[in-house]
Amino acid sequence: MTTAISDNALADAFRQISADVDACFDALLTVPDDPRAVLFQAMRHAAIGGGKRVRPLLLTSTAGMFNVDRGLAVRVACAVEAIHVYSLIHDDMPCMDNDDMRRGKPTVHKAFNDAVAVLAGDSLHALAFEILAGSQSHPDPFIRSELIYTLAEASGPNGMAGGQMMDLEAEKAKFDLPTVTKLQRLKTGALIAASVEMGAILGNVPAEGRGQLRAYARDIGLAFQIADDIMDETGDEAKAGKALHKDAAAGKETFLSLLGLERAREQAFFLVDQAVGHLASYGREADTLRALARYIVERDN
Amino acid sequence: MTTAISDNALADAFRQISADVDACFDALLTVPDDPRAVLFQAMRHAAIGGGKRVRPLLLTSTAGMFNVDRGLAVRVACAVEAIHVYSLIHDDMPCMDNDDMRRGKPTVHKAFNDAVAVLAGDSLHALAFEILAGSQSHPDPFIRSELIYTLAEASGPNGMAGGQMMDLEAEKAKFDLPTVTKLQRLKTGALIAASVEMGAILGNVPAEGRGQLRAYARDIGLAFQIADDIMDETGDEAKAGKALHKDAAAGKETFLSLLGLERAREQAFFLVDQAVGHLASYGREADTLRALARYIVERDN
Numbered sequence: 001m002t003t004a005i006s007d008n009a010l011a012d013a014f015r016q017i018s019a020d021v022d023a024c025f026d027a028l029l030t031v032p033d034d035p036r037a038v039l040f041q042a043m044r045h046a047a048i049g050g051g052k053r054v055r056p057l058l059l060t061s062t063a064g065m066f067n068v069d070r071g072l073a074v075r076v077a078c079a080v081e082a083i084h085v086y087s088l089i090h091d092d093m094p095c096m097d098n099d100d101m102r103r104g105k106p107t108v109h110k111a112f113n114d115a116v117a118v119l120a121g122d123s124l125h126a127l128a129f130e131i132l133a134g135s136q137s138h139p140d141p142f143i144r145s146e147l148i149y150t151l152a153e154a155s156g157p158n159g160m161a162g163g164q165m166m167d168l169e170a171e172k173a174k175f176d177l178p179t180v181t182k183l184q185r186l187k188t189g190a191l192i193a194a195s196v197e198m199g200a201i202l203g204n205v206p207a208e209g210r211g212q213l214r215a216y217a218r219d220i221g222l223a224f225q226i227a228d229d230i231m232d233e234t235g236d237e238a239k240a241g242k243a244l245h246k247d248a249a250a251g252k253e254t255f256l257s258l259l260g261l262e263r264a265r266e267q268a269f270f271l272v273d274q275a276v277g278h279l280a281s282y283g284r285e286a287d288t289l290r291a292l293a294r295y296i297v298e299r300d301n
Numbered sequence: 302m303t304t305a306i307s308d309n310a311l312a313d314a315f316r317q318i319s320a321d322v323d324a325c326f327d328a329l330l331t332v333p334d335d336p337r338a339v340l341f342q343a344m345r346h347a348a349i350g351g352g353k354r355v356r357p358l359l360l361t362s363t364a365g366m367f368n369v370d371r372g373l374a375v376r377v378a379c380a381v382e383a384i385h386v387y388s389l390i391h392d393d394m395p396c397m398d399n400d401d402m403r404r405g406k407p408t409v410h411k412a413f414n415d416a417v418a419v420l421a422g423d424s425l426h427a428l429a430f431e432i433l434a435g436s437q438s439h440p441d442p443f444i445r446s447e448l449i450y451t452l453a454e455a456s457g458p459n460g461m462a463g464g465q466m467m468d469l470e471a472e473k474a475k476f477d478l479p480t481v482t483k484l485q486r487l488k489t490g491a492l493i494a495a496s497v498e499m500g501a502i503l504g505n506v507p508a509e510g511r512g513q514l515r516a517y518a519r520d521i522g523l524a525f526q527i528a529d530d531i532m533d534e535t536g537d538e539a540k541a542g543k544a545l546h547k548d549a550a551a552g553k554e555t556f557l558s559l560l561g562l563e564r565a566r567e568q569a570f571f572l573v574d575q576a577v578g579h580l581a582s583y584g585r586e587a588d589t590l591r592a593l594a595r596y597i598v599e600r601d602n
Binding site: 034035036038039040043086087090093095096113114115116117118119121122123125126127128129130132133134140141142144145146148149151152153155156157159161162164165166168169170173175179182183 | 335336337339340341344387388391394396397414415416417418419420422423424426427428430431433434435441442443445446447449450452453454456457458460462463465466467469470471474476480483484
């Protein structure tokens, strides 16, 4: 597998999208001078200055293949990231995964409290759709509507939230490989797929022309989760910025527990090669997506 | 104040919208045969078979003034109700208001658990936007996008969620009347206003022609909350279907604590008269909205 952009160029792309997403959230989340101040501070705590920004980079890189205005792509990417961040805030709560650290900082319910965590998550959730439907979104209302539908479907009960529900049930039942695969396709895969899809929507690629990009997204989504499972087992908590070794402690079946470390790693690399294969009809404009696929299984956080 | 539709006719309208909203949620929330079943059961528990459906009736009654197809208006009304229901699920959680009963049934976190309550709320939140952006929504994408923006803004940190945050802070600080008014305009008023606004959007009423309807909605939103405060103090828990007397126990300032019972009641009736006054340029097509305004301060649940 070869990619034409170097590790340094990918690192630059990550730095750039992180700065752009932070600036976008900073502008959207001005703290008001009234009793809602703490709500906005909590949203800023979670949304600004942390995270890999994999979904925003996937979205802007896909949009970039079709010469979409970068400012617009960044704004739409912030909507996807707002959904991701809200899901982390809620997922970290004591009644869910009960995590104290996230992205190297205290989680929202630790830095504030549980009630603020509920409302900060709900507020970022609403903000995502406000961004997509607002006056600074894509000027074509048909495209706005398609972006919104894609994100709502990917994050609801037939997407991310449904996957989180399966994840809760995984502690009680011993899931088999097809069930773990479905769980992960929903829990992480759906929003990763939506990031690529929304980049293509912005690029005016018709639904029937998105097959290869969808296949790419599907494969890297699963590879991403296998890599997460491996990191949960073998990773470094300081680098990850959160608690690890949680799956085994909770008695959940994962790709790792079902396949073993060696086969899980092989499967992740196989999926990445397959994902890159789906981009064969694209030229150098897809190089960032190719590099991202490789990064997804080689990252250490 | 006179209204041309009788109490019986209004009761019929409530029965009809309740049946329609239940049928809509029933169709949207088919329980899947996989580990997400409990999530859909929780969503159904909260969304079907309960609640006054004031917001859906406001929306469909406004849309009806402009001869909007009823099936379409009901679907859009279900999006608004999905937002309302999600907010109740989250608001009832132990870390928020800690309520055991809602609409005469156990709250979602009591009937299921806290984690399911978080995810059922999040899922209904996403469902609302999926309904509005989906293929069975309004055929004009510009109208779809306007509906979505209105609902997202009304439910986010500058609307409902922001009002809930102020409500949490109200336990710590002694708010004055302007601050309580702002709190309630956000917490309940924003979604009530959005219901009327979205009916007008469906009716192709341009933004500059919605002034009277907005003024109506603003007044009934505040009247609704004053009536709620009065009910919290003087109401019957069996009829209300939820715990009462909570504001005083929490030491929160309300319209009632600030104005006293007599002046609060007067203010509610004044607001209703004023709301009906804003409808003077409309004929009999606004009679349901007029009756709804009166109902809002006379209801006992």
